[in-house]
Amino acid sequence: MGQAIETVRELKHVVVREHVRSLVQGAAPGTPAPSERELVSQFGVARMTVRQALDALVVEGLLERMPGRGTFVARPRRSRAQVASFTEAVARRGHLAESTTLLARTEQAGPGVARALEIESGDTVVHWKRIRRAGGETVCLQDAYFDAAVLPHLLEGPLPESLYAVLAERGLRPTWSEDSIQADLAKPDERDHLEITDSEPTPVLRVSRRALCGDLVVEVSRAVYRTDRFTLHLQLGTGR
Amino acid sequence: MGQAIETVRELKHVVVREHVRSLVQGAAPGTPAPSERELVSQFGVARMTVRQALDALVVEGLLERMPGRGTFVARPRRSRAQVASFTEAVARRGHLAESTTLLARTEQAGPGVARALEIESGDTVVHWKRIRRAGGETVCLQDAYFDAAVLPHLLEGPLPESLYAVLAERGLRPTWSEDSIQADLAKPDERDHLEITDSEPTPVLRVSRRALCGDLVVEVSRAVYRTDRFTLHLQLGTGR
DNA sequence: TAGTGGTCTAGACCACGAA
DNA sequence: TCGTGGTCTAGACCACTAA
Structure with a gap:
């Protein structure tokens, strides 16, 4: 056209x-x-x-x-399935999303991260590890990686709350994501970070995400959710 | 058109x-x-x-x-986020989906199922409970409900493997689904059905789905997955 | 220069829905 | 019956690409 x-x-x-x-x-x-x-x-x-x-x-x-x-x-269509960020998912529940950064630095991409980001092993990536809270409660421990060339200078200023908001500003809002979801028991260090005090083995959700904007992989992440405080809600499909 | x-x-x-x-x-x-x-x-x-x-x-x-x-x-576009059935999800992994029906009968909808299906409490629904296998391995225990008026006569013949295939034949292929996903520990009866033999508490995925075709709710279901044998893979977004 | 898709015209007949 | 959108015609000129 x-x-x-x-x-x-x-x-x-x-x-x-x-x-x-x-x-x-x-x-x-x-x-x-x-x-x-x-x-x-x-x-x-x-x-x-x-x-x-x-x-x-x-x-x-x-x-x-x-x-x-x-x-x-036309009557407004059911909105198409959007790739929601943690911040947005929490906001949709009427809560405020906050986070504590445990680590934010550049690294040389290992083979796994490089393959997921579709870059070369050894390329510079940003690794951002956070504890994420919804309405004041700790719900998630997340490791996010993205190509330093895609979001340069991110680490230079104060870190934002929402990575997707930053991506959106640069026209890189994810339009597609591939998520893998498993249940597991929380590991000891995860229990600490997620403030799990049960003496029992505690089930958690593990979510791996590859987020893309068009054909560009803009983020890969692994997250562990306290399932007692956070149910994953996903909408799939085309709306019609 | x-x-x-x-x-x-x-x-x-x-x-x-x-x-x-x-x-x-x-x-x-x-x-x-x-x-x-x-x-x-x-x-x-x-x-x-x-x-x-x-x-x-x-x-x-x-x-x-x-x-x-x-x-x-055109080079193949990223396919749009589809609402995949269990059968399709298993087929995509290169396995054959099979199932054993534990229960298939009409019931009067209780308030919860009625609300989810957007029908009246007491309306006739079909309740279909199955153990589902992928490549011969038991992976899922599923309770599905749908409006008997939407899929009449389903219980009269031999039951199909894929509900979505039947829906598709009648032009009711789900185009939209709302899934809620949690991690939990398997309950005793679920352990039996899923053939879990660990002595340890075993994490499982619980997935609730409302599947719609247009504005018609065609299925609601609750499923429990053996997470050691089945990772949920979901694609979200619009593809571009 | 020749071929392609993008745009545009000024008509036509049809099936369908509402009055 | 009349107006609607759905289909279809047989041309036309344009901008662009590749040879």
Whole structure:
């Protein structure tokens, strides 16, 4: 699609599309959009051009066609499965996410981390180890790694709470993640960090994540969750 | 989209689309597809019709247009996050999924199941309890519930291995799921069913799922996984 | 220069839904 | 019956790429 040209020459189907979009913004689902033939006479364009404009909005999920009836504002789709960060997952539960950094430094990537990040063994990576809290309670011990070349200077200032927020600012918000999830018993050092005081063996969740933005691996992490304080909620699928 | 008509009258753009799809199936990424004008003369249709056919394949992610160069087989996109059934998850690991039904009957929905299925308490539901195996090994104990009105007659014949396959046949393939995941220790009866012989407390994964097709809840389930034999692999996000 | 996809026209007939 | 979206035609000019 000649997207780059849009800002230079106003293509007709773009003009129609944006006009309809502005009409439809904020309208209640079910509100009828102008009919195709209406737009044809209004803009003096061919019907195929109008259809091209409306097709784009239908694909976007803004409009819905109903053969024989018309075109209408679609009811908002179920949001697509998002890759949520810990901070966001906690916020969704109405709590504040906090963390204590145990370690934040650059390292030479070992073979495992390098393979997961799709970089060369020995390349410089940032290793960030944190205890993470939700609403004041310790729930998670996390080791995160990312390519130092992807997020340079992160370690120079004060560390952020949310890595994903920083990634988002740089246009690298993860759009895809591959998670592996297992149950296990907490190991002694994990019990300490997670403030587990049971005398019994305590089950924990282990979550390995590879987070990608497009084809770029932006983070790999391993996390241990106190399952008594944190249930993993995941949404999968395409919403339709 | 007049999808229902496709099988009745062979729409021209569908004919062209499926012809191109068959040419392109299995071709290496970068392989050129026939040019639009080639298809025009080959099928004796208008170019807009050919474009409609190719547009569909581009949206599907099968083809890629390169202005001035041509249309090519796209490198496979990261598949969108799918709601995978147990059967599919096991198949992806290269194993055969099997199961033993412990219970399969209709019940009156209790308040919890009714709320999860978005039906009335007391409505008839099917309760299906199974031990599930991957490559011959017992990995999961699952209780599934679904609205008897959504899948009538399921209990009348031999039970299928994959519920999702049955749902797919009826156009009810889940497109969305909400999973809650916790770690826990196996309870005595679960140890029996899962053939756990450790003398130690054994961690297991508990997964609750609500699976939807559009806005219809088609299944709710609770499953207990032997985490030593089965790691949950999940893909999240939109792929791009 | 020749071929490609991107855009656009000015019509047409059809099936379907609502009145 | 009339208006809707779905399909389809037979052309056209453009910008871009590659030879």
